[in-house]
Amino acid sequence: MRKIILSMAMVFMVAMPVSVQAASSLTYVDVNGMVCDFCARAIEKVFGQQEAVSSVDVNLDDKFIAIEFSEDQTLSDEKITELVTHAGYDVRQIRRDVSDADDSETKSDE
Numbered sequence: 001m002r003k004i005i006l007s008m009a010m011v012f013m014v015a016m017p018v019s020v021q022a023a024s025s026l027t028y029v030d031v032n033g034m035v036c037d038f039c040a041r042a043i044e045k046v047f048g049q050q051e052a053v054s055s056v057d058v059n060l061d062d063k064f065i066a067i068e069f070s071e072d073q074t075l076s077d078e079k080i081t082e083l084v085t086h087a088g089y090d091v092r093q094i095r096r097d098v099s100d101a102d103d104s105e106t107k108s109d110e
Contacts, residue, residue: 025068027067027074027075028067028094028096029065029080029084029095030091030093031063031065031089032063034060035060039060039089042087043058043084043089044058046083046084046086047067050083051070051073052070052073052074052075053070054069054070055067056068065084077094
């Protein structure tokens with residue numbers, strides 16, 4: 001039963017970004033210093049308090065944060081860097097993936 005539930009959750013998580021992405025934008029933040037679940041929870045808490053953020057997913061293995069913004073909302077690269085830095089981590093790069101291809105941009109904060 002547990003395997004079935006986990007399988008269904010994985011399918012839902014994979015399918016969800018495709019349907020949500022049309023109405024929102026994703027930003028990927030490569031971060032140094034995140035190594036444990038406590039790190040992930042700290043980042044999730046910081047970004048979860050931002051009105052513009054609809055969801056945040058921390059990938060500890062690849063050391064990046066995926067931030068999904070509500071429709072027509074975003075945070076500046078400076079604000080994202082400030083939030084990550086105040087949480088105790090270093091931003092390596094910020095990559096934007098906007099559902100409208102004309103608006104996409106990539107910025108490196110090295």
